[in-house]
Amino acid sequence: MKDFSYLRAASVDAALQAAALPGAMLLAGGTTLIDLAKCGVTEPETLVDITHLKGLNSIEVGERGATIGALARMGHVADHGDIKSRFPAVSEALWQAASAQIRNMATIGGNLMQRTRCPYFRDPANFPACNKREPGSGCSAIGGVTRGHAVLGTSNACIAMYPGDLAVALVAFDAVVHLGLRQVPVDDFFLLPGTTPNREHAIEPGEMITAIEIPGSASARRSTYLKIRDRQSYEFAAASAAVGVEFEADGRTIRDLRVALGGVATKPWRARAAEDALKGKVLEPDAVRAASLLAVEGAVDHGANHYKIELAPRVVARAILKLGETA
Numbered sequence: 001m002k003d004f005s006y007l008r009a010a011s012v013d014a015a016l017q018a019a020a021l022p023g024a025m026l027l028a029g030g031t032t033l034i035d036l037a038k039c040g041v042t043e044p045e046t047l048v049d050i051t052h053l054k055g056l057n058s059i060e061v062g063e064r065g066a067t068i069g070a071l072a073r074m075g076h077v078a079d080h081g082d083i084k085s086r087f088p089a090v091s092e093a094l095w096q097a098a099s100a101q102i103r104n105m106a107t108i109g110g111n112l113m114q115r116t117r118c119p120y121f122r123d124p125a126n127f128p129a130c131n132k133r134e135p136g137s138g139c140s141a142i143g144g145v146t147r148g149h150a151v152l153g154t155s156n157a158c159i160a161m162y163p164g165d166l167a168v169a170l171v172a173f174d175a176v177v178h179l180g181l182r183q184v185p186v187d188d189f190f191l192l193p194g195t196t197p198n199r200e201h202a203i204e205p206g207e208m209i210t211a212i213e214i215p216g217s218a219s220a221r222r223s224t225y226l227k228i229r230d231r232q233s234y235e236f237a238a239a240s241a242a243v244g245v246e247f248e249a250d251g252r253t254i255r256d257l258r259v260a261l262g263g264v265a266t267k268p269w270r271a272r273a274a275e276d277a278l279k280g281k282v283l284e285p286d287a288v289r290a291a292s293l294l295a296v297e298g299a300v301d302h303g304a305n306h307y308k309i310e311l312a313p314r315v316v317a318r319a320i321l322k323l324g325e326t327a
């Protein structure tokens, strides 16, 4: 691991100034930054410690929605009573992420900024070709072992899967990322790889996430997060879905539907075609299964990850039907 300087920021302004220095990186829970530094993927010149900054760990929930500070811990947000009742998909996504120990350390801001788990990306010693790590060097995954790679949003430069859970629920419910002076819809915060897979987030040097805001809605209140993975705990998604539904007064006709996918795309993936196909329709299993297939429209596999194209629609359908049962 390369030597670095350590700087404890005295205020948000001081942190922002320090974050603008060349080679500076913010340190929150450290649960992913430190392991990336140890394996030589990240080589910060300066670590700007923001863990103790005041006012950034609050969780405020009201009629209009929730505002969650960037330093709120994943475990605290998952367990917050109003998040559980008004945004069940957000709470469930967090509960199914990582382990209890990590959730107690890791922050919401750090979670949004986590990087891909592509094994080639994380092993520079053995796989020097990685466009995300080293632009223009190639992609070791294409033609390699691809079981965990993306089938949606890929490019010729990179097929790495976005691994997080929380952001999938945030994308479904139109959350907004606060970056101090400006705000960015979470769907725009995550970038497609295109020809620049090294750039994953719409955040500039000298900016930091200060909070996320999730608008309240009936579909967020009746929502769930379903995560399918190789083992039932401490594992990233093979495919996941954040789904929310609002019914008309008859309790069967869908007024609003939100669907986002995790584990299958290069960023948290909003499935609007599936949503549109069911809005105004009665929730009924055959219609739900047919619409769920639209969630993977345009998917392209790289061999071993083909199963995701079949798995993801089933996850979506199961999540929607589960919400129908509780209507």
Ligand SMILES: Cc1cc2nc3c(=O)[nH]c(=O)nc-3n(C[C@H](O)[C@H](O)[C@H](O)COP(=O)(O)OP(=O)(O)OC[C@H]3O[C@@H](n4cnc5c(N)ncnc54)[C@H](O)[C@@H]3O)c2cc1C
Pocket (backbone or CB within 6 Å): 025, 026, 027, 028, 029, 030, 031, 032, 033, 034, 070, 071, 074, 096, 097, 098, 099, 102, 105, 106, 107, 108, 109, 110, 111, 112, 113, 114, 163, 164, 165, 166, 207, 208, 209, 210, 234, 235, 236, 237
């Ligand atoms: C074994 C393991 C399993 C995991 N499983 C899952 C899983 O199933 N699902 C899941 O979603 N996640 C999973 N994770 C990822 C985990 O959730 C992240 O490690 C954690 O959320 C990162 O938060 P942190 O506060 O520790 O961030 P740090 O490690 O401190 O920072 C991560 C990155 O975010 C940047 N950063 C931190 N805070 C800010 C901010 N406020 N503004 C701008 N940039 C910032 C840092 O500079 C760094 O680049 C797993 C991690 C591990 C190690």
Ligand code: SF4
Pocket (backbone or CB within 6 Å): 116, 118, 119, 120, 121, 129, 130, 131, 132, 133, 138, 139, 140, 141, 142, 157, 158, 159, 160, 197
């Ligand atoms: S898929 Fe992306 S992250 Fe993985 S090796 Fe290829 S360029 Fe690197």
